[in-house]
Amino acid sequence: MTTEPLAPTAVAEQAPIPARFDTLPLDAKLLRAVDDQGYATMTPIQAKAIPVVLSGRDVMGAAQTGTGKTAAFSIPLLQKMMRHENSSTSPARHPVRAVVLAPTRELADQVANNVKAYAKHTNLRAAVVFGGVDMKPQTLELKAGVEILIATPGRLLDHIEAKNCVLNQVEYVVLDEADRMLDIGFLPDLQRILSYLPKGNRQTLLFSATFSPEIKRLAGSYLQDPELIEVARPNATASTVEQLFISCVDDDKRRIILKMLRDREIKQAIIFVNSKLGAARLARSFERDGLRTAALHGDKSQDERLKSLAAFKAGEVDLLVATDVAARGLDIADLPAVFNFDVPFNAEDYVHRIGRTGRAGASGIAVTMVTRDDARLVGDIEKLIKKTIELGTVELEDDRPRRAPRSYDADAEPRRPVEVAPRAYAESAPRSAPAPRRHEPRQSRDPFFDKPYEATVSDSPAAWEKSAPATASAPARVSPNIRPKRKLASLLGGGPKA
DNA sequence: AAAAAAC
Secondary structure, eight states: OOOOOOOHHHHSOOOOOOOBGGGSOOOHHHHHHHHHTTOOBOOHHHHHHHHHHHHTOOEEEEOOTTSOHHHHHHHHHHHHHGGGOOOOOOGGGSOOOEEEEOSSHHHHHHHHHHHHHHHTTSSOOEEEEOTTSOHHHHHHHHHHOOSEEEEOHHHHHHHHHTTSOOOTTOOEEEEETHHHHTSTTTHHHHHHHHHTSOSSOOEEEEEESOOOHHHHHHHHTTOSSOEEEESSOTTOOOTTEEEEEEEOOGGGHHHHHHHHHHHTTOOOEEEEOSSHHHHHHHHHHHHHTTOOEEEEOTTSOHHHHHHHHHHHHTTSOSEEEEOGGGTSSOOOTTOOEEEESSOOSSHHHHHHHHTTSSOTTOOEEEEEEEBGGGHHHHHHHHHHHTOOOOEEBOOOOOOSOOOOOOBTTSSSOOSSOOBOSGGGGOTTSOTTOOOOOOOOOSSOOOTTTTSOOOOOOOOOHHHHHHTSOOOSSSOOOSSSSOOOSSOHHHHHTTOOOO
16 A cells, blocks of 8 residues: 655646547538637537437536537537438428527527528528517518528517418427526517427427526426536536626726726726616716717617627727626627626626626636625625625725715625735736736737736826827827727716716 | 516
8 A cells, every 4th residue: 555645747637638529420511610610629518418419319508608508509400400401492391490599689690690600511591580670581581491590589479470480390499598598588488489389309408507496497397308418517607707896886886997997908898787778878978988888788779789789799899888688698709808887686697797708718807896785696696606706895096075885895894805906816916016917818909909008006087198108100098998089087087976 | 676578
């Protein structure tokens, strides 16, 4: 019996070599499309789920945000459907065989674009239908024949009842964001849709990053002999997202966000709020601050919604102020940060909101503004994700008379008193180098981004202006990521109105 | 306390 410790190298964990897509029994047309997308190796959920979906089993799949769930169901789905692939132009030869449901229009659109990309070398046809836009173009597409139909529930029912599509040959049903699709708000529509599908022989696939025990139980009644695939504990947040709570008062939220954007040199961020009106107002406020801002919420026309999202994805705006319409599924490449201006009412929504950053292995930061009234919601979140999140404060340089402090934990024993000045979170940085952590996208779209920038800890507009590198050739910049349309001093002077 | 999803 030896007690000799193993050499460190001997116990060092060998990272498993990720399996490649081309080791799977997939048609060359699909492998080519996957390769076209730039993917070679599978994520854990893909490696586990694809063979099971191919085997024909029902699946309930849980994996963290940003780990490739869409590909995990759409690639094997297409593979199975290719067995009856045909090049006929007759609509009758292209009956709807797969229905994919998503909880928001933008997500349905995104999923459809993904499915179309994977299907592009096949003869399978995919289409998306969602509300808020003219039905006619969708109707024409449906009548021309579509094998894979991606939809939001309401508009799909509209088309079914208008007899624009027939679902009596559907073999596959996918619920993306399945726990949302099964919750009380969607369940009636979902059940009606399912009532139009043939009984029996159907493969059902449920995917989400969050599954409550109740939803899991409910989901079981929609599945036959399902395989439960969990590559992480359900409700786990992505490990690539650094999370932070900031104890504050309502009046300071906006300026704290501005300060953190600047101190951490955050290029782009989604700011989540709990109401449509709040989103519209906050977006206007950031706009007045001179920041390139777009709003995304359900009171906007669908045209405006799609434009806001497209402008944000294109980097034409830096801030997207959104309600929970943007909480789930949306894939915005290399988004460096998410702010919760309001703590979400549902802890699950917190997981999804912060999952807009830190996707596909990129790093991200998620900052949640917490007031005293939010104590219970914060508790719910930490319980759900089984994690305690660092709670800090951000000092604003501020001469204004203040109301009595009402920040979260103001009276309690400070839980984790942290000064969120730039250096407080640079754990890896030595004290002598108090540089703020930078959240660089993998590919910088901003030629100014890597320019040296002297961070300041001041929140005063005057100091903010001073820190801007002004040259004759380049316009004055307050930070590499925030481009003022007007002088900030004239905008921020006096701070926000109560 | 809200949002989302059909017209």
